[in-house]
Amino acid sequence: MEITRRGFLALSGAVGSQAALGAFGLMGPVKAYADELSKANKVKASKQYTTVCAYCSCGCGLICSVDYMTGKIFNIEGDPENPINEGSLCAKGAGFFDLTEANKHRLRKVQYRAPYSDKWEEKDWDWALNRIARLTKDARDKDFVVTNEKGELVNRTESVAHLGSSNIDNEECWLISMSVRSMGLVYIDHQARV
């Protein structure tokens, strides 16, 4: 959802029961440090999207401010409308901006490491998808168990496993749950246990 100007005004309600700072927000001529648009003004002029924190399970709401010109997120802070966190955030939530592409460590390309190689090499998606599908099919088909030792129908493979994740969206979890089972995987787990 796009929160426009109204969303920004909502942001200013975050101070809670104290003297409403918002009421004094338009105080008369003040000395600015520079003529350029201040960060607070930039937030006001941005496109805003709500999201949910990706750390613990409290489900705190966040607002991402996206610069119209660059299309990039330049600020993330708490969503004051969210009744769980009421705009506040812990250290991990407050540092959420560092998960965006502004973090230079983010992975941006498909990486591949060949057997016995000592380095990653960049690949394109098509190549990687075809190779992964090939390896998966070969491993699955080779070790596929139609019936177990007792002769019972089991239609499973024990040689391919899936792990993760508690840090992806529900719809993604469901797709994984469906696809790995359709292939007959049984070694399926994720962080629910750890």
Added chain:
Amino acid sequence: MTNHYIDLKNADVILIMGSNAAEHHPMAFKWILRAKEKGAQIIHVDPRYTRTSARCDYHVPLRSGTDIAFLGGMINYIASNDKFFHDYVVNYTNAPFLVNPDFQFNDGLFSGYNPEKRKYDKATWTFQMDANGVPMKDFTLQDPRCVFQLMKQHYSRYTLDKVSSITGVSKENLLKVYEAYASTGVPDKAGTECYALGWTHHTTGSQIIRTMSMIQLLLGNMGIAGGGVNALRGEPNVQGSTDHCILYGNLPGYLKMLNTSCPDLKTYLEHYTPKCNDPQSANFYINYPKFTVSFLKAMYGDAATPENEFGYNWLPKLDDGKHYSLMHLFDKMYEGKIKGLFSYGTDPAVSSPNSGKVRKALEKLDFLVSANIFDNETCSFWHGPGVDPTQVKTECFLLPAAATMEKEGSQSNSGRWVQWKYKAVNPPEDALAIGDIQIRIMDTIKALYAKEGGPNAESILNLKWDYKDGKGNFDALKVAKQINGYWLADSTYEDKLTGATKDFKKGELVPSFGMLRDDGTTSCGNWIMSGSFDEKGLNKMAKREKDDPTGLGLYPNWAYCWPVNRRIIYNRASCDVNGKPYNPKRKILAWTGDKWVGDVPDGPWPPQADKEKGKYPFIMKQDGVGSLFGPGMVEGPFPEHYEPLEGPLAKNPLSNQLINPTIEIFKSELDTVANASEKFPYVCTTYSCTEHWCSGALTRWQAWLLEMQPELYVEIGEQLARDLRIGNADWVHVSSARGRVKCRAMVTKRFVPFKVEGKTVHQVGLPFNYGWLYPEDGSDSTNFLTPTVGDANTFCPEYKAFMVNVERA
């Protein structure tokens, strides 16, 4: 959580045990402190004084792994001092039920134990039935074979002296907590419990939680505002990922995974649909066939027909009694039997127990497919410390994933609130959402099978897999609707209670799981989420309205809460048998004579005093009441204290059964154990911190967080540090029977030694957030120390109690 985060503000006493809420669920403390400001008592029971303890009324240190002893002592206190909530216990629990005369408990073991299999035959863990097949009851609770008396007898062994000697908690402190918490066993007081991995990460984890559930039932704290047993879950969508069952043992919505004892759909449905002859028990799982068939329709679409049992036999089946959890997975991989691993958003080389074994296991893979937003120790295992890449055959893929704000979708918090998120920006360069990655991989695999065929190819080819938008990208909304479920034929639904009918058109969404069918005319990817949309497609997960009619912070129109937007589970138990709220000050629900008002009730039926139409409140339980006697657990119907696999004692002070008799013992040569060993004299526990998350695979890459917690440390009490001549910030080695790590010593007043069975026992602790890959001079991983052993019900690993030595480095 049975309740939710905001509801913590409604409690009168909050017991935080098995959790460091202020550090790991900081927002929980917003609500805990609101309760405190209103006069609630906040108690922290934990081996270590933490940021949580600092804000509680008091902190009670307890030796790791002795929680059942501590809580068993509380049951003894409540039962023997008549502190329980009589009306609630008699009407809403199985306390009055008469137990099978052959059921026994003797010297740490229940009847039916098979030491070779390390398993119980549960034949005697049953109730005495009347002629109608309904459990016999004694509502006076005096019959020596009733659950209440057996429970009382079982916990009479948990005396203050005994519990104090096991746990290391002083008798004064035990009594202080017991008295404070038991004060909530009255109608107008609420006590709640917050736990987390501090309970689940034990070989007795599930039974610790069950002990607390029993206490909550005894005190009438289940189903009420400010009550419940609240798992503060550790990850952002671990509730959702569990609900959708990326787990070996369940299908979405906790339907049981197929196994070899159910060769066809009919047997499966008969086996898992519980039967109950008591007409007042709703026995909600009677709907199991509707959920199962609708699930199969969602999975296989039109290919699932009554003739092919809706595709039942395309699904894989587990061998009866065999487990396939994370620990089993790595055990199998270490044996060289797993060739390929998909690892998404996870870093098991750091997070799994006995990491040394895990990393060796990874070297045996033919291929590893990882998808993450940052590189981690698992993806890069082939160039880790001590690994020669030229000797590692594994073909590795590292797929760049979108971060959460770069994709649309929903996330379920610990309070079961499913909140919708929006996509703010595109992921950088070639990165894709996991949903996109999975769709593309599966598309490619499906194409291969279409071309080449293969064993059970029908399962892959018939998998319904049309979740892309017009541009060919993953469409989260399409998937969410499929999860919610559709009408597959024009249908009329009749409400059995009121007789009202409603017509639905084919293609409309199913607005509630109560309407699902077992004949293939509805589909539903996960029944607990059915109702997250209305029939016209309104997405309730995206709701942002702030009305709060009860004034208790339920916010029924903010997001969606499963099941059916019920904010507090078992809420009918907040009222007496006539539907009158026990606590009028915190009224979440009340029966007005023809309907319930307040939260969404646990079913529309009248309260149980109505012998004709009324139902018991615990509708998900077969008998309709809360289980003080719980035969579902593998260890026995009453939780019993056992020592951790690795502990400081050679004998269990309560019985001759030292460790949990039902845990699985892993036997690879790297699974060494050293109980009560002079070489490893200190109890060790592991944890996270506010500044990092899990393995640190995300947070170590975030400079602001790393700045605050840059490297591995071990927290050591002042006395032990003095004894070992270790100064603050010195380098030390911490070692166990399985491995050794180097880290900084943090000498602190926050760990104090315990007096256990007359001996002084020191405990130390380390965070598990570090690994070699990053920062560049990265620390060792704590999980080199931990054992491959876990809870006997859930296989959650034992990260919280094992033995180590500490030496100056």
Added chain:
Amino acid sequence: MKEHKMEYVKLIDTTLCTACRGCQVACKQWNENPASKTQNHGSYQNPQDLEWNTWTLIRFQEYTDTDGNFKWLFRKDGCMHCTDAACVRACPSGALHHTDYGVVAHNREICIGCKACTSACPFDIPRYNKTTEKIYKCDLCYDRLKNGQPAACVKACITGAITMGEKETMIKKAYDRVEKLGGKAVVYGDKFVGGTHVMYILSEPPAVYDKLPVKPSVPMSVILWKNLFKPFTLIGMGAIAGAAALHYLIKGPHEVHEKKEGEE
């Protein structure tokens, strides 16, 4: 020099702080301050002290009180925004100045890096960056205040330990709170340096806390500086020219530096 239309006070109630450090990170996020490379020094506290890029810091302190009770004290350190601000008095360039709301702000453009403020400040707040040769410190998110937003640390605070509002309201709130808490709880901030615009509710006597002066005051040398020298240096010369002249006096010829890492 500055008209005080409305004064705000940021109140830090240490009895509600969980040391989650949301404030510490929110400050860095909003102000785009980088992280430092740190080590564990045997405490959770990190960085060890305020730095040019760390304007607020949670101090962790293990403390056993006179009754033998163990306490883990958390104190959010940072600029106190004094009414009689030693740094403003000492600053020869006018870079440090009072703005609306009682905020002591810092105009980095005209800062000459003379470090007069660092020795003047009774709370040891302003920090010098060797690369940029400038001073850095909290400006109470002046930009946010102007736009009706609470300071980043206030907004982030989970438990309501940090709140902000009109001065008199907050002072009353502080005293009401201390009365409710009882025991040794005290209000800190309104009784010295003309009253600070950041105040504490402390659960222990001020002397217990690391790096918290019991009776902070403007050093006599700074009072003399202001009264005797400052008028001759800057006032009447125009701030920029004055700053350049002063910089020359103190440091010698100015060299143009290339933009380095860590520079804003």
